[in-house]
Amino acid sequence: MLYTELLSDSIACPVEKQGVCHVYHQYTIRNKKRNKIQQRLKEQGVSSVVYYPVPLHMQEALKFLATREAISRKLKKLPVKSFLCLCIRNLKKTR
8 A cells, every 4th residue: 555655654554464455445544643644634635534533432322442542633534545556556567
């Protein structure tokens, strides 16, 4: 995944098993500077979303979950297009 290749040295990215190409509908990253990252993406015209500003375990219906608040403050979703894996493969061929 191109996002992982470009971001994993400074941002916690999803982990894929070797030989598997995940079909993402969202790509969730984790970093303490979530809001700063979101602002920089916005300045570049890239949308990103915090899906759960209130951690799941703090929502009334799901408060039994053991999710930690600290993790939810670091999560960020990046846009994903259905053709991303194909684009990445083509990009790698041109390197």
